[in-house]
Amino acid sequence: MQILRYAIYRFATMLLTLWVVSILIFIIINLPPGDYLSNQIAELQASGQSAGVAKAEFLRQEYALDRPLWQQYLIWVGFFPGPHGFSGLIQGNFGWSFEFDAPVAEIVGDSLWMTVMVNLAAVLFVYLVALPLGVLAAARARSWVDYTSAFVGYLGLATPNFLLALILFYYGHKHLDLPIGGLMDPIYENAPMSWDKVKSILVHLIVPTFVIGTSGASAMMQRLRANMLDELGKPYVETAIAKGMPPRRMLMKYPLRVAFNPFVADIGNLLPSMVSGSVLVSVVLGLQTIGPDLLQALKSQDMFLSAFVLMFVALLTLIGTMISDVLLVLLDPRIRYEGRKS
């Protein structure tokens, strides 16, 4: 019951944070002088194409770019009626991409889900790899297991992701017949969901997951190892040994449980760093994620598109931190019962 109350409270603060973030994003997007349309108008006027100018002027009015900034913001979010009534993020209208000349929703549509999928796969990979290796490295600290995993880990940290991607593609294709680039076979691109399509996607996911996840996994592994080593030196571990616990069982029940907290708390940080870290990788690997869109939108000052992508990344971050906060409360009685009288 208490947990539910906390989850609701946490959700409310998340919405509040999201609102503040939206203001920040809007300000940042509008920091560079001019906007996509005024740039275009200037360009068109210079080359004397008056027809285009008229269309651009029309778009300016259509998207309320001629109004003061605070009104633009309110219209964008949907707190304030625009030229076509209330139609903002809240109402599900993500705006118009001038660069691609299409609604933002249409452009990001699929890649939104692809982004979530790729990154979830990567997060899963990070945890599945880091957990056993980190525990093992700590339990066998200063042995060849520890050194080898540290060595491989540092290699993973130090290798630039895109380089790793190219290498893996080359050898993966040569020896394992893994596909190169993309998130699915082109034949499935507009096809309805089917078993074959899922299979194709999964096979295509292998290399990107590995590439995006490696550095995160090795960093996480080292952190878990350090936490575990700290915990292993604590008196309660001695108490457990003095009770007659077998080492493996003791390791799992006591120090791992305590060292798990930072591990869980990292979920929130992991998501955004992966999304932003995977931009370059997505470009190199030709993944249809949101990364390349963001890059393109920022380069050409395509305001609504970039604002939406940034909002999306912020949302992922906030959801990540919310999940880790709620999990922490579930995991750690010290947080759960804070203030309970004894």
Add this chain to the structure above:
Amino acid sequence: MTSLLSVNNLSIAFSGNAPVVEDVSFTVEEGETLALVGESGSGKTLTCRAALGILPRTAKITSGEIMLRMDDGPVDLLTLDKRAVRDIRGNQVSMIFQEPMRSLSPLHRIGNQVVEVLHLHGGPFGAKAKQIVLDVFEQVGFPDPERTYRSYPFELSGGMRQRAMIAMAMVARPKLMIADEPTTALDVTTQAQVLGLMKDLQQQTGMAMILVTHDLGVVANMAEKVVVMHKGKVMEAGNAPPILNAPVHAYTKALINAAPRIPDNPEPVLPTSGHDMILEMKSVAKTYALRSGRGWSGALKVHACRGVDLALPRGKTLAIVGESGSGKTTAARIALGAELPDPGGEVLFRSSPDSEALPVHAMDQQTRLQFQREAQMVFQDPYSSLSPRMRIQDALTEPLEIHKIGSRAEQREKAADLLRLVGLGPDMLLRFPHAFSGGQRQRLSIARALMLDPKLLVCDEPTSALDVSVQEQILQLLEEIRNQKKLSYLFISHDLAVVARIADEVAVMRRGLVVEQAPPDTLFYNPQHPYTKALIAAQPEPEIDRPIDLKLVAQGAGMPDRWPDAFRFDGNDAPPLVHVEPGHKVRCHV
């Protein structure tokens, strides 16, 4: 019949170095208590840990055997395979540790951690196991065993956690319990109660006990046999009464002499009346708001100090004595201006007899700087109060640099002088703190505090992290310096016996209130308040025929609503502090 446990010629060394435990032998019989006594580095802890095979990785047992009598004959714990040792741990031989705050896993319920011992050693399981644990909880004095079973360690106080540890150590009915400084981290009244409990339990169960301790007072109260260790070797061993009453070995004698004790037949003295107060605290109170719960629920208030009126005459020592949470440190911090008192309280500082009194908490920048020069502090933990990256010379001259006093050469000269004063040599100026022992470091801290020629020194438990023999030396040094430099001390301590020798006036604090105040001899000769009586009674004395009076301790250390009528109160409604005789104030109803 062989002994329950016999340690024969045990030697332990850290990978290739000289042995830290050398040729140690002793035996423990069924149902008896053996005390392993020594100062830090004596090897007493390593010796008893070797029995359970929980030594640090780099420690190697180079010779000897530890024989434990099992039902089918004695076995050598050192040569047993790992599985067999695990079966013995917790089941035949159990152990409790020094720090109850950290010896239980913070994330598992107490019941779970205790019942696990039964599960590990082949049952019983389920409701039957739980019932056994609940019974043991009741035996160790938990008022509500069911609730304790469900509690997490952070919900219990230090004393209660140590009771939980004891419950864990005896739930499987072991033949031997090893207690490694089980009460060192506890307050003195809690220590008395836990020791009493351990003794009771031992009588009920007939379990043998090895008690590792540095405190001869604890030994006198608990042990039948004593093994005195020093630098890895046994100095003296035998039955407790002769060793404590007539020690033969010089080291044992020194150890017993160094143990601080409350004077036996103190003479009541009249207070030295003086009007030249260097420091005055007037109705000082401090309330902290605890953040409670999440979201917007109201804050919980804690009264760290309430109505503290204290005055320190120039050249004298005023001691504030209390257990953890008594507010003694808060009072000291307020006196130094490190913390603001609640409105209405004030602290006055008089730099010299004829100067005017300055309010410590309403000074301008200039006077504050001057005040900071004249009031310095000596901290509790000499290991963390010196920066490990600064040479002694730099640590000592830093205050002078901050206050821009003297040339570099003069500063160094002064640092060398003060090192000599505290009994160290100027040749040590270029060393780093790690090259010094605990006692030497505390000397360094004192030297640093003296660099600015202060007039007032606040000593916050300056000896509680030190061994007894070193504690004695530091107290002597502090006394000498006080008399030589005409300093005034505000001395914070939890230990009445320490205070007994150095203080001119003692204020006993409990939960933010001063309950009794008098010169030490008056206080010990004629203690009035039940809490003071409890503190005095709880002090373990290294004398066999003066056991701790647990009844006195239990009454005085309990809640104020169970004190005798004259002192009783409920909640925050405490009686005033009244003079019962000249210079002797007690908080009671008149």
